[in-house]
Amino acid sequence: MKAARFYDNKDIRIEDIDEPTAGAGEVLIKVAWCGICGTDLHEYLDGPIFCPTHSTPHPISGETAPVTMGHEFSGVVEALGEGVTDLEVGDHVVVEPYIVRDDVETGPGNKDYHLSKDMNFIGLAGRGGGLAEKIAVKRRWVHKISKDIPLDEAALIEPLTVGYHAVERAGGVKDGDVALVGGAGPIGLLTAAVLKAQGATVIMSELSSLRRQKALDAGVADYALSPAKVDVVEEVKKLTDGRGADVAFECTSVNVVLDTLFDAIKPQGVIVVVSIWGKPAQLDMQKLVLKEVDLRGTIAYVNNHPDTIKLVESGKINLKPFITGKIALENLIDEGFDTLINRNETAVKILVTTDPERLENAH
Numbered sequence: 428m429k430a431a432r433f434y435d436n437k438d439i440r441i442e443d444i445d446e447p448t449a450g451a452g453e454v455l456i457k458v459a460w461c462g463i464c465g466t467d468l469h470e471y472l473d474g475p476i477f478c479p480t481h482s483t484p485h486p487i488s489g490e491t492a493p494v495t496m497g498h499e500f501s502g503v504v505e506a507l508g509e510g511v512t513d514l515e516v517g518d519h520v521v522v523e524p525y526i527v528r529d530d531v532e533t534g535p536g537n538k539d540y541h542l543s544k545d546m547n548f549i550g551l552a553g554r555g556g557g558l559a560e561k562i563a564v565k566r567r568w569v570h571k572i573s574k575d576i577p578l579d580e581a582a583l584i585e586p587l588t589v590g591y592h593a594v595e596r597a598g599g600v601k602d603g604d605v606a607l608v609g610g611a612g613p614i615g616l617l618t619a620a621v622l623k624a625q626g627a628t629v630i631m632s633e634l635s636s637l638r639r640q641k642a643l644d645a646g647v648a649d650y651a652l653s654p655a656k657v658d659v660v661e662e663v664k665k666l667t668d669g670r671g672a673d674v675a676f677e678c679t680s681v682n683v684v685l686d687t688l689f690d691a692i693k694p695q696g697v698i699v700v701v702s703i704w705g706k707p708a709q710l711d712m713q714k715l716v717l718k719e720v721d722l723r724g725t726i727a728y729v730n731n732h733p734d735t736i737k738l739v740e741s742g743k744i745n746l747k748p749f750i751t752g753k754i755a756l757e758n759l760i761d762e763g764f765d766t767l768i769n770r771n772e773t774a775v776k777i778l779v780t781t782d783p784e785r786l787e788n789a790h
């Protein structure tokens with residue numbers, strides 16, 4: 428089968444590899460669509476970061492480069508391994524792409540398996556990936572979805588779940604809460620989608636006019652502000668009777684955005700940092716102390732897929748507006764990565780498939 432495999436930075440190859448089979452306790456999935464994520468671009472430009480090198484195997488998967496990429500995917504169950512009795516061939520599924528040690532507790536209610544030692548991701552550190560025709564995944568990480576959710580939209584459930592967990596980290600929102608989101612890239616937009624679905628009024632700050640427009644058109648932002656044109660802090664104060672935002676989400680990894688969130692948050696408000704930082708940030712600690720602000724991190728998700736899937740199934744979130752391109756696996760680098768690296772304003776999620784029929788129907 429065809430697969431996109433990470434060898435090293437600037438070296439991802441589309442190759443023919445053996446098809447996986449469903450081992451005991453595993454589910455064989457025929458991939459429908461797989462999204463390209465900012466993390467994939469980081470691996471391509473500066474990696475290996477999450478991916479293993481040629482010489483050092485990942486401590487859990489045991490794999491070295493090359494590894495198959497792709498962690499944001501949907502698909503159809505093709506076969507069930509021994510002992511898997513609660514799914515059927517033909518079911519539509521998404522994958523929570525974790526690689527964690529076998530002795531880590533991951534049952535319902537567990538809230539820290541995502542922080543376990545050497546945790547990594549399917550599609551980055553081994554165990555196959557969604558940028559391939561098929562993948563075999565342990566039953567625990569496979570989530571069945573309603574056939575009412577189109578499989579292209581379902582590929583966005585993984586990054587949407589990042590947003591879901593970020594909102595959970597903020598302590599949730601209730602009707603009428605005002606949320607400020609810094610950055611309207613895929614992660615900011617999908618976090619905003621969860622906030623809107625849960626009843627918040629969403630203010631986004633974003634430099635790109637195309638992305639501000641996307642946030643408004645998709646209905647995930649009530650206000651989309653340009654920090655180059657308006658004083659975002661003043662605008663937030665105006666919209667909240669001088670109080671400030673109840674919760675704020677940093678989705679840019681840009682220091683001035685973090686500063687803005689500190690000025691725009693209400694006393695005792697919560698700021699969640701979603702972005703990944705390549706270098707230390709500066710923080711005016713007085714702003715945290717004098718307003719008793721809670722500053723919290725969030726990474727990926729933990730037992731959030733079922734609730735996120737329910738939110739999509741309920742129709743409260745429409746993922747379609749965030750699909751901005753569909754390409755064949757062969758064009759992963761020259762169309763997909765190239766667009767996201769050089770013209771990223773024009774794109775949110777580019778989906779990849781190995782199935783010519785799906786691509787045909789998409790156009």
Ligand SMILES: NC(=O)c1ccc[n+]([C@@H]2O[C@H](COP(=O)([O-])OP(=O)(O)OC[C@H]3O[C@@H](n4cnc5c(N)ncnc54)[C@H](O)[C@@H]3O)[C@@H](O)[C@H]2O)c1
Nearest residue numbers: 465610611612613614632633634679701702703725726727
């Ligand atoms: N915590 C997690 O689990 C998790 C998961 C996935 C991604 N991430 C991280 O989330 C971050 C966002 O990801 P993304 O894919 O949306 O990235 P992105 O680069 O597409 O989006 C960032 C957005 O911020 C905007 N921006 C830049 N400077 C700004 C400023 N001064 N004011 C307002 N907006 C500004 C950019 O125009 C861009 O639209 C990245 O750091 C990514 O690594 C975190």
Ligand SMILES: [Zn+2]
Nearest residue numbers: 464465466499
């Ligand atoms: Zn991702």
